[in-house]
Structures are given as C-alpha cells and as structure tokens.
Amino acid sequence: MALKNFKLQILSRAKIEVDEAAYYYESKNKGLGKLFYLEFKSYSKTLTNIPFFEEKYNIVRTLPLKKFPYTIHFTVDENEKLVSIQAVTSNYQDPNTTRIKL
Incomplete structure (x- = not known):
C-alpha cells in the first residue's frame, strides 16, 4: 500500500x-x-510518511523516541491526511499530571 505524505500539525502544548x-x-x-x-x-518527519504506529489511548497513537525517554502522542486523520502531535511526554512523568487532555 503506497502512502501519501501526511501534513504535520504540532499543537502548542x-x-x-x-x-x-x-x-x-x-x-x-x-x-x-x-x-x-x-x-x-x-521522528516527526517519519510520522508524515508512516503515521500508523500503536494506537494506545482511544484514538491517540504513540511513538517512543529511541535515545531519549520521551514519547510522542499523536492522532491521525486519514481523510484530511493530517497527523497532529498532541503531546511529547517524559516516560518518567506521572500520567495523572500530563498535559494531555483529550
């Protein structure tokens, strides 16, 4: 399956x-x-070509960085060909205090 490039949006947070x-x-x-x-x-550039990583939280997908203990949390809109990075969190961060509020 050939994938078209997705647009990338990085939310302010x-x-x-x-x-x-x-x-x-x-x-x-x-x-x-x-x-x-x-x-x-x-890794963000990778998401514009191959955005279908693990779906972790309902519609939120995750992609862990390799060299740093951080994970990119993002959504994919296949119709609009849009990847939206919602958050970039430390793997040591308490999930109850994260900024992610979807």
Whole structure:
C-alpha cells in the first residue's frame, strides 16, 4: 500500500514540551538539547510518511523516541491526511499530571 505524505500539525502544548525537554537536556550537557530536538524532528518527519504506529489511548497513537525517554502522542486523520502531535511526554512523568487532555 503506497502512502501519501501526511501534513504535520504540532499543537502548542507539544511545542512547549519539546522546548522544555530540549532546554533541560541542554542545561545538563551542552549540545544534548540540540540532539533531543533533532531526534524529535526526525521522528516527526517519519510520522508524515508512516503515521500508523500503536494506537494506545482511544484514538491517540504513540511513538517512543529511541535515545531519549520521551514519547510522542499523536492522532491521525486519514481523510484530511493530517497527523497532529498532541503531546511529547517524559516516560518518567506521572500520567495523572500530563498535559494531555483529550
């Protein structure tokens, strides 16, 4: 099955979470924040080509990063060919305090 490229939308709260994580890693080791951002960007690009990863919470799908303990939470609208990144959460974050409110 040939897939057409999907458009990518990153919600404001997900952008904030990426920025916060990158800032945290950069504060720990110079250049590490940039590596986090580049990995997130690479995985986001993957979602525009292959968005059908594990459906975890009702309609929310997840894609864990490989080098960092974070997971991308996103939805897919097949009709509109749109992937919406809802949140980027730490795997150590308490799920009761996450910003995800769907």
